[in-house]
Amino acid sequence: MRASRYVFSPVHDIFRAVTLPFKALFVIALTGVINYMTYDGQWWFKWVALGMGIAVLVAFARAARSLLLLALVAWVGTKIYRRWGAAARQQFDDWVQRTQPRAAQVLQALNTPGGPGGPRQV
Numbered sequence: 001m002r003a004s005r006y007v008f009s010p011v012h013d014i015f016r017a018v019t020l021p022f023k024a025l026f027v028i029a030l031t032g033v034i035n036y037m038t039y040d041g042q043w044w045f046k047w048v049a050l051g052m053g054i055a056v057l058v059a060f061a062r063a064a065r066s067l068l069l070l071a072l073v074a075w076v077g078t079k080i081y082r083r084w085g086a087a088a089r090q091q092f093d094d095w096v097q098r099t100q101p102r103a104a105q106v107l108q109a110l111n112t113p114g115g116p117g118g119p120r121q122v
Contacts, residue, residue: 009066010066010069010070013059013062013063013065013066014063014066014067016059016062016063017060018063020059024056027052028045028048028049031045032045
């Protein structure tokens with residue numbers, strides 16, 4: 001399996017949860033019209049509606065799982081940053097100052113506005 005499948009799976013799940021209800025409505029309406037035009041006493045399109053309803057519920061469940069996982073990762077990330085973020089950043093900045101002056105200059109250039117890594121001034 002490719003690694004990109006795991007990376008884009010949450011995006012695909014959420015996209016499918018948004019688009020699948022519209023596709024289901026289209027398919028149900030189309031089969032309902034076909035069933036109406038060829039009516040022989042049996043409304044069979046209700047089984048199509050049941051199947052599409054199950055598919056929509058599964059898509060919603062997968063999207064909810066992905067959103068909960070992303071929320072958990074964000075929560076853990078904020079807890080880690082609050083615990084070690086400022087101290088780790090200060091240790092890194094101190095290390096850069098102790099190393100070669102070129103490393104400090106590169107870091108300063110990356111942090112300045114308009115620099116390679118900073119926000120652009122318009």
